[in-house]
Amino acid sequence: MTQAERLVPNPSVTDFAGFGLGLRPAHFHDVLHNSHPVDWFEVISENFFVAGGKPRYYLSQIRERYPVALHGVSLSIGTRDPLDLAYLGQLKALIDEVKPVIVSDHMCWTSGGGHNSHDLLPLPYTEEVVVHLIERINQVQDFLGRQIVLENVSAYVAFQQSELQEWEFLNAVANGSGCGLLLDVNNIYVNERNLGINASNFLNNIEGRHIQQIHVAGHSDYGSYVIDTHDAPIRPEVFELFRAAFERFGPINTMIERDDHIPEFAVLVDELNQLRSYAAPSLDAGDAGDAGQNREQLGGS
Amino acid sequence: MPARIESSLVGLEHLQHHMMAFLLDTAQGTSSSHEAELQRLLTADSPPEGLQIYSHAYGTRLVEVLRNDHEKLYSWLGSELFESFARSYVASHPSTVRSLRHYGAGFPSFLAELEHPKAERAAQLCLFERTLMDAYDSASAPRLAADRLTALAPERWPVLKLRCHPSVRVFTDTATAVSLWQEMNGAPGSPPSSEVQHWLLWRDHSRVCQFRHLQAAEYVAFTAMGTSHLTLADTAERLLETLSAEQIAAQLQQFLGQWFVDGLVSDIN
Known part of the structure; x- marks a missing residue:
């Protein structure tokens, strides 16, 4: 039995749950008491590493009504520091309580030498780092007793050491560890602008069978570079990239991340409806998408 | 572990050591001797601003956490003085926490030790705000x-x-x-x-x-x-x-x- 076969699958992600939003405290009341079309919510795991109080209360109330995904920012799967078992213990306790449909973090490193950067720092894309990640992901999945899903990150630097394309790196880690992938289409766009990667090539080559969730977000454009700020509406070019990804991979649970300059809940609901409209042709066509078997080209090389 | 893998992971450790040291140095408002080594590791087509984006984000994010956690302290000190105190705290307190909720735990005692006419009251106000935070998300x-x-x-x-x-x-x-x-x-x-x-x-x-x-x-x-x-x-x-x-x-x-x-x-x- 392989590592992947031993994992408890993320329940329900094989079914399309629809379109979600990142859950933010400012919207707790709207989520619970107003009618809205949001299908599910994602929360930042570390924000709920507290014993109780209003945040945990609202999370439990919302979990009773909606599917919830846990999205972490501090796993630091790529660091050379030892795994932080205290952190994993907190995450496991939260998982046991929330029973999330997806548990995700990022394919990056955030801490080193005992210090935390609180940033999603990129890794060199080498075969050796792939092996390093597989080993650590296996440990994490064994500890948590379930599959984790890891997101491609935005980057502002690239390393000479890299010998793989980002999509090759992600495929290799997912194939070797059985982890899922969270496809952030805004991050692909950011990396295209900052590092010159080819977004279409990325989508053509990432293996769809690993993709369990899609993130879409806004960024800040500074002309010669862009920053993945999550503080602005989604740009048209990112909507287009999402449309291409949705067409290619089929119905995948998709959500909007908004972490700063958070608008009224209704504004995000409108943006989510806009996102639905980009997905509609694929949904109307009844395309189950799939599993990365769909290999038509998107126009890139 | 095969020698090639070990060698590459030494490279990863090297990169991570220099990157973290660079972030902590620049949080102190000084140039970092680690920057030159990091630049050597980057591809030529990395944006020239790349490393500065990360260093700016590190300090800014932590100051913002302190500001969000201490609204009243921020109002009382004013943005300039608060920023000065918060930057000094960030410079001397590299983050060792996974959750930013706890980053400012040492901020009250840091403020209490400052030689400034407002230090004692600022420290008490800060501690009071943190005590409210602790009550807010304590166990049920x-x-x-x-x-x-x-x-x-x-x-x-x-x-x-x-x-x-x-x-x-x-x-x-x-x-x-x-x-x-x-x-x-x-x-x-x-x-x-x-x-x-x-x-x-x-x-x-x-x-x-x-x-x-x-x-x-x-x-x-x-x-x-x-x-x-x-x-x-x-x-x-x-x-x-x-x-x-x-x-x-x-x-x-x-x-x-x-x-x-x-x-x-x-x-x-």
């Missing part, structure tokens, strides 16, 4: 209704002990910081006082933080029963230093009743 627990007290058999009263709700805190204010907090919150503050003031904080039934001033006798009673877990009889003995013997029974009954009404008591034994 049941709260006993007052009828549990009235149903207590007479022989149990002298040995009565309390277990408080996990959110309950006593805050000792040496710089009238709570009064300052109240004024900035739009409520009339307590009259200025040179005396040390004690405040009782807790999270109520609707998960909102509450606090109220403790007069001397209630402070003695609460620290005896709520903090030190003394019996009612031992608490009464302690109160002899503050109240006359005739006053104690009635006063204790009133305190206990109020603690139950406030939802401070999770259990009795």
Whole structure:
């Protein structure tokens, strides 16, 4: 039995749950008491590493009504520091309580030498780092007793050491560890602008069978570079990239991340409806998408 | 582990060492000797601003966390002075926490050690805000209704002990910081006082933080029963230093009743 076969699958992600939003405290009341079309919510795991109080209360109330995904920012799967078992213990306790449909973090490193950067720092894309990640992901999945899903990150630097394309790196880690992938289409766009990667090539080559969730977000454009700020509406070019990804991979649970300059809940609901409209042709066509078997080209090389 | 993998991972460790050192150096507002080595590791087509984007984000993010956690302190100090104190804290306190909720835990004691006319009051205001945060997201627990007290058999009263709700805190204010907090919150503050003031904080039934001033006798009673877990009889003995013997029974009954009404008591034994 392989590592992947031993994992408890993320329940329900094989079914399309629809379109979600990142859950933010400012919207707790709207989520619970107003009618809205949001299908599910994602929360930042570390924000709920507290014993109780209003945040945990609202999370439990919302979990009773909606599917919830846990999205972490501090796993630091790529660091050379030892795994932080205290952190994993907190995450496991939260998982046991929330029973999330997806548990995700990022394919990056955030801490080193005992210090935390609180940033999603990129890794060199080498075969050796792939092996390093597989080993650590296996440990994490064994500890948590379930599959984790890891997101491609935005980057502002690239390393000479890299010998793989980002999509090759992600495929290799997912194939070797059985982890899922969270496809952030805004991050692909950011990396295209900052590092010159080819977004279409990325989508053509990432293996769809690993993709369990899609993130879409806004960024800040500074002309010669862009920053993945999550503080602005989604740009048209990112909507287009999402449309291409949705067409290619089929119905995948998709959500909007908004972490700063958070608008009224209704504004995000409108943006989510806009996102639905980009997905509609694929949904109307009844395309189950799939599993990365769909290999038509998107126009890139 | 094969030699090639070990060698590449040494490279990863090298990169991570220099990157983290670079972030911590630049948070101190100085140039970093690690930057040159990092630049050597980057591809030529990495954006020239790349490393600065990360270093800017590190310091800015942590200052923002402190600002968000300490709205009243920020208002009282003003943006310039707050930023100066927060930058100094970030420079001297590299983050070792996974959750930013805890990054500012050392901020009150850091402020207390500053040589600045506002340092003491700033430290107290900061500590008060953190105490409210701690009450806000402390563990949940049941709260006993007052009828549990009235149903207590007479022989149990002298040995009565309390277990408080996990959110309950006593805050000792040496710089009238709570009064300052109240004024900035739009409520009339307590009259200025040179005396040390004690405040009782807790999270109520609707998960909102509450606090109220403790007069001397209630402070003695609460620290005896709520903090030190003394019996009612031992608490009464302690109160002899503050109240006359005739006053104690009635006063204790009133305190206990109020603690139950406030939802401070999770259990009795």
